[in-house]
Amino acid sequence: xxxxxxxxxxxxxxxxxxxxxxxxxxxxxxxxxxxxxxxxxxxxxxxxxxxxxxxxxxxxxxxxxxxxxxxxxxxxxxxxxxxxxxxxxxxxxxxxxxxxxxxxxxxxxxxxxxxxxxxxxxxxxxxxxxxxxxxxxxxxxxxxxxxxxxxxxxxxx
Numbered sequence: 001x002x003x004x005x006x007x008x009x010x011x012x013x014x015x016x017x018x019x020x021x022x023x024x025x026x027x028x029x030x031x032x033x034x035x036x037x038x039x040x041x042x043x044x045x046x047x048x049x050x051x052x053x054x055x056x057x058x059x060x061x062x063x064x065x066x067x068x069x070x071x072x073x074x075x076x077x078x079x080x081x082x083x084x085x086x087x088x089x090x091x092x093x094x095x096x097x098x099x100x101x102x103x104x105x106x107x108x109x110x111x112x113x114x115x116x117x118x119x120x121x122x123x124x125x126x127x128x129x130x131x132x133x134x135x136x137x138x139x140x141x142x143x144x145x146x147x148x149x150x151x152x153x154x155x156x157x
Contacts, residue, residue, distance in 0.1 A: 009021065009025075012024055012025060016040075017044060017047075020060060022064065025098070025102070026063075026102055027043050029102045029103070029106060030121075041118075042117050042121060043118075043121070045118035046117075046118045046119075046121040046125065047063065047122075053126065054126065054129075062125060062126065066125045066128035066129045067102070067128075069128050069131050069136065069139075070100075070104055070128050070138075071092075071097040072092050072139050072142050073092060073143070074090065074092060074143060075100075075142050075145075076090070076142075076145050076146050076149055077090050079152075081155055086155055087145070087149045087152065088155045088156050089147075089149050089152070089156075090156055101135070101139075105125065105135045107134075107135075108124045108133060108135045108138070109121045109123075111134065112124075
């Protein structure tokens with residue numbers, strides 16, 4: 001059965017304020033239950049908070065740098081060889097790097113409680129921009145795991 005529509009980067013339209021496809025994709029990842037207008041408001045409010053707190057840099061530059069800092073270069077994947085499973089370190093494709101960085105930032109922001117989502121998101125983005133915070137810790141743990149399993153890299157397929 002052929003597929004007629006795929007949700008790919010070709011159909012993705014850039015967002016209204018920053019004219020960026022990356023921000024548009026981030027909004028889509030943040031969105032829950034199809035409430036896109038709520039997700040757009042949260043992201044733009046977070047960008048406004050970033051603009052107030054870090055006045056010397058544009059908020060879109062902070063956003064891009066935060067995403068770039070959180071992207072993992074290498075990760076471990078399970079590979080079954082002769083009845084045993086090994087954690088094999090492998091390079092991460094660019095699209096998966098972006099998806100993982102979005103996921104880690106949003107998970108870190110959602111884990112914090114007691115503040116509005118726009119404030120939690122802005123704090124996490126600014127922390128990732130400074131190369132600190134929960135999302136960066138997750139990235140470092142993934143890299144540490146890959147480094148620890150370097151001995152199994154000859155199983156990479």
